[in-house]
Amino acid sequence: MIPPWRLMAKKAARKTWILVSDASRAQLYREEPAGKGFTLLESYNHDESRARVRDLMADAHGRKPNGTSGGNSSPVGGPGGQYLGRPGAAPDTDPKEVEKQKFAQELAEVLEKGLNEHAYETLVLVAPPxxxxxxxxxxxxxxxxxxxxxxxxDLSWLDGPRLTERLRELRAG
Structure with a gap:
């Protein structure tokens, strides 16, 4: 049986990464052993998540083809049928949501690489819901x-000292 003090020492020595992010920026920290604070490893920005929808859609959808020749947009199958297309159609997915998903995937790849390189053993994620x-x-x-x-x-907007204080509070409690 392993003595409890050895388990506690092992837990304290674990390499921990902390990712603090929102949909457009992230900071990756390493928690230093023995309560010596946090070291910023990398910062990430995804400006597209902050962009206006119309800027993300530079090649805006404008009009979708309606599936009929001559530009007729009458319903398929007579009255009550569905239109195959309509002028000025909205995109199927919110462009800002797509950018948020891209950024989440980018961060996931960073975390995967860090795990594969044994850079951390435990991970803390801090982000808006x-x-x-x-x-x-x-x-x-x-x-x-x-x-x-x-x-x-959402702690991503905090400056260095205030963020460090909040991370200490989170890790202590």
Whole structure:
């Protein structure tokens, strides 16, 4: 049997990464042993998540073909039928949501690479609820198994000292 003090020492020595993010920016930290704070490993920005929808759609959908010759947009199958297309159709997916998903996938790839390189053993995710869900959905099963804690708060806007203080509070309690 392993003495309890050895288990505690092993847990304290675990390499932990903390990802603090929102849909457009992220900071990846390493928690230093013995309460010595946090080291910023990398910052990530995804400006497209902050862009206006019309800027994301530079080649805007404008009009979709209606599936009939001569531009007739009458219903298929007579009255009450469905239109095959309509002028000025909205895109099928919100472009901003697509950009958020892309950023979540980009971060998931960073976390996967770090795990494969044995850069961390445990992972803490801190993000607003919606983006946290996207992140959790984007990470692999292997990365998911290393998530120690998820915190559904947006701390990405905090400056260095205030963020460090909040991370200490989260890790202590």
């Amino acid at each position: 919606h983006f946290l869900g996207l992140l959790r959905g984007a990470v692999s099963k292997q990365v998911s198994n290393h998530i120690e804690t998820s915190v559904d708060k």
